[in-house]
Amino acid sequence: MANLGPGRPRLEQRRRRGTTPRAEILDAAAELFTTKGYANTSTRAVADAVGIRQASLYHHFAAKDDILDALLAETVAGPVELAHKLHAEPEDATTKLYALALFDVRQLRGARWNLGALYLLPELRTERFVAFRRRRDELREHYERLAAESCTAAGQSDDARILPFRLVETVIAIRSDEGSAGEEAERVIPDAIVRIVGHHGAMDTVRAAADAVLDRLSD
Numbered sequence: 001m002a003n004l005g006p007g008r009p010r011l012e013q014r015r016r017r018g019t020t021p022r023a024e025i026l027d028a029a030a031e032l033f034t035t036k037g038y039a040n041t042s043t044r045a046v047a048d049a050v051g052i053r054q055a056s057l058y059h060h061f062a063a064k065d066d067i068l069d070a071l072l073a074e075t076v077a078g079p080v081e082l083a084h085k086l087h088a089e090p091e092d093a094t095t096k097l098y099a100l101a102l103f104d105v106r107q108l109r110g111a112r113w114n115l116g117a118l119y120l121l122p123e124l125r126t127e128r129f130v131a132f133r134r135r136r137d138e139l140r141e142h143y144e145r146l147a148a149e150s151c152t153a154a155g156q157s158d159d160a161r162i163l164p165f166r167l168v169e170t171v172i173a174i175r176s177d178e179g180s181a182g183e184e185a186e187r188v189i190p191d192a193i194v195r196i197v198g199h200h201g202a203m204d205t206v207r208a209a210a211d212a213v214l215d216r217l218s219d
Helices: 021-035 043-050 054-060 064-087 093-110 115-120 127-153 158-168 170-178 185-196 203-218
Strands: none
Touching: 021 043, 021 054, 021 064, 021 115, 043 054, 043 064, 064 093, 064 115, 064 127, 064 203, 093 127, 093 158, 093 170, 093 185, 093 203, 115 170, 127 158, 127 185, 158 170, 158 185, 170 185, 185 203
16 A cells, blocks of 8 residues: 555545546646635545545645635746746747747646636635735736837827736636637637737748747757
8 A cells, every 4th residue: 555654545446537646636636626626625535536545635834715725826936937037039029929828738638636716716815825815916917018118119198908818728727618728728818819909910830930939948
């Protein structure tokens, strides 16, 4: 029988995705929070879903809020990191905006659980989650900066700067309504975003440039 550590035996063999007990707890919690509801899920239910004792879960997370916070942080960490990297790249703002949107859509679409649906939880408006809200606001500000720069370059008002971030997050609603978001979302949503901010050139050109910068930054 596998062990979690001294005095923390598993109730049964590993059955969750994840290379560590912490990752398994997050996977189980993500499923339960997004399918059963956050308020309706107890730490005992999460522990049972992993196949560990509740005391073992508390070895990794002191409270249910800590699990939610860790899951939410995962949804913005990658895009924020990419946005910082893009800032130092020589490409124009429209290419960077497309690249950021494409990366973000891929992440939201491809995640095993639709964690973005948790953004609407009333608990997120409390002081406990202020750090996450600030991090998500930081990501939104990166979108708005790139969108405003793109609008200026296109010679139009930057009123549309607030839309790209929201359009990317339509993936969350699509998954909630339909169970999944098709691969076409990775083309349709970034395409719509750069059209909104004034790009009227060949779409294949901006797609290729965005793909190239993403490939370079992933090396």
